[in-house]
Structure formats: structure tokens, C-alpha cells
Amino acid sequence: MAHDAPAALAESRYADCIDACNACAAACDFCSAACLREPDPAHMARCIQLDMDCAAACRLAAAAMARESSHVGYICELCARICEACAQECKSHPMQHCQDCAQACERCARLCREMAAA
Secondary structure: OHHHHHHHHHHOOOHHHHHHHHHHHHHHHHHHHHHHOOOOHHHHHHHHHHHHHHHHHHHHHHHHHHOOOOOHHHHHHHHHHHHHHHHHHHHOOOOHHHHHHHHHHHHHHHHHHHHHHO
16 A cells, blocks of 8 residues: 555665665755855865765665665665765865765765665
């Protein structure tokens, strides 16, 4: 039944990773928008690009886990790599939105790597 889907998802072996992916996507969306409001957004181009790539990868991974795709391992590995690149870039900027994004990316990368290895 459709109304049981959220309960089933919460009990899923993927639940923590899906939550991390969704939180990371939101952090990346916030970071990219905040970077665009910085005094010199051109200086933030790489950060914005990685934020956008990371948010897309996180949404793909969350969706793949939610439907228990047979490609979860590959998708989570890709997501982890993109999250790690985004975290590295965001860490290089002093703004709080970048630091918060880096933390979300690191958590997501760790959980996606664990999922990919499972």
C-alpha cells in the first residue's frame, strides 16, 4: 500500500544513507545559492558547479536506494566521489555556508562509501 511506503523506507537498510543524501543535496543547494550572493560570485564558480553536481548525484543516489536499484553500489560510489570533491572545494572557503556544506558532503560520502562496499 502506498501509505506504508514512508514507514517501510524508514526501516530500510538504506534509511541513514538516504537521509544523508537528502541533507547533502539541500546543503549543496543552499551553498550554491549563497555563493551566488557573494561579492565576487565568479570566484566561487567551481564551488557552485560542484554544489550543483553534488546535489544531483545525491538525489540520484537517494532515489536509487529508495527503489532498491540493482545499481546502488555504482551510484553510491559515484555519489561519494562527487561529495568528496565538493567537500574539498567547500573547505577551502571561509564562509559558513561552505563549511556547513563540506560537513554534509563528508557525512554523505562516508555513508555512500559504506553502502557501495556492502
